[in-house]
Amino acid sequence: xxxxxxxxxxxxxxxxxxxxxxxxxxxxxxxxxxxxxxxxxxxxxxxxxxxxxxxxxxxxxxxxxxxxxxxxxxxxxxxxxxxxxxxxxxxxxxxxxxxxxxxxxxxxxxxx
Amino acid sequence: xxxxxxxxxxxxxxxxxxxxxxxxxxxxxxxxxxxxxxxxxxxxxxxxxxxxxxxxxxxxxxxxxxxxxxxxxxxxxxxxxxxxxxxxxxxxxxxxxxxxxxxxxxxxxxxxxxxx
Numbered sequence: 690x691x692x693x694x695x696x697x698x699x700x701x702x703x704x705x706x707x708x709x710x711x712x713x714x715x716x717x718x719x720x721x722x723x724x725x726x727x728x729x730x731x732x733x734x735x736x737x738x739x740x741x742x743x744x745x746x747x748x749x750x751x752x753x754x755x756x757x758x759x760x761x762x763x764x765x766x767x768x769x770x771x772x773x774x775x776x777x778x779x780x781x782x783x784x785x786x787x788x789x790x791x792x793x794x795x796x797x798x799x800x801x
Numbered sequence: 802x803x804x805x806x807x808x809x810x811x812x813x814x815x816x817x818x819x820x821x822x823x824x825x826x827x828x829x830x831x832x833x834x835x836x837x838x839x840x841x842x843x844x845x846x847x848x849x850x851x852x853x854x855x856x857x858x859x860x861x862x863x864x865x866x867x868x869x870x871x872x873x874x875x876x877x878x879x880x881x882x883x884x885x886x887x888x889x890x891x892x893x894x895x896x897x898x899x900x901x902x903x904x905x906x907x908x909x910x911x912x913x914x915x916x917x
Contacts, residue, residue: 730911791844
């Protein structure tokens with residue numbers, strides 16, 4: 690069975706500092722990996738995805754993520770955090786069977 | 802920018818009552834998903850439609866939940882009777898193709914259900 694782990698419930702960073710939100714996955718077959726962001730009382734918004742090719746994926750709002758097959762990780766990164774980046778972030782994996790599995794989310798707080 | 806529409810945004814009901822949620826996907830999107838998101842957890846797929854056909858409802862509690870997408874456009878998710886444990890956010894999403902694994906899903910704002 691496929692699974693996604695987001696080991697940190699909460700990540701706190703100061704504005705202007707780099708941020709990393711961690712994600713590891715377990716699947717049989719090729720992983721298709723996604724990051725979404727959720728603001729309070731809103732649905733999920735797509736940030737970026739890895740399907741194949743370059744391990745470094747660039748997405749919306751200056752976010753990027755690095756796919757690491759040997760470590761089965763897909764960590765979300767941003768070089769310089771903004772207060773407006775504060776939100777709930779979800780990592781998700783799809784498999785060849787078309788099923789999506791989401792992690793439990795990481796709350797990112799960026800302090801001025 | 803096209804969006805997925807959901808209504809109502811909030812619903813409070815008493816246990817044993819029936820509730821229904823509505824979703825209108827982005828125009829032209831053939832694939833529609835219903836998810837349940839319990840507070841503190843990620844979304845869990847309840848049902849996936851391809852046009853008007855159910856592709857996956859393996860996680861749908863069929864004794865009380867039903868979903869339909871009669872004309873392959875908008876969709877309704879129903880719970881009857883509602884139980885306390887059904888309190889959650891119900892999210893609808895759509896994607897443009899055949900639900901292929903590399904497709905991006907676009908989510909609506911969700912319906913927050915509270916069962917008393």
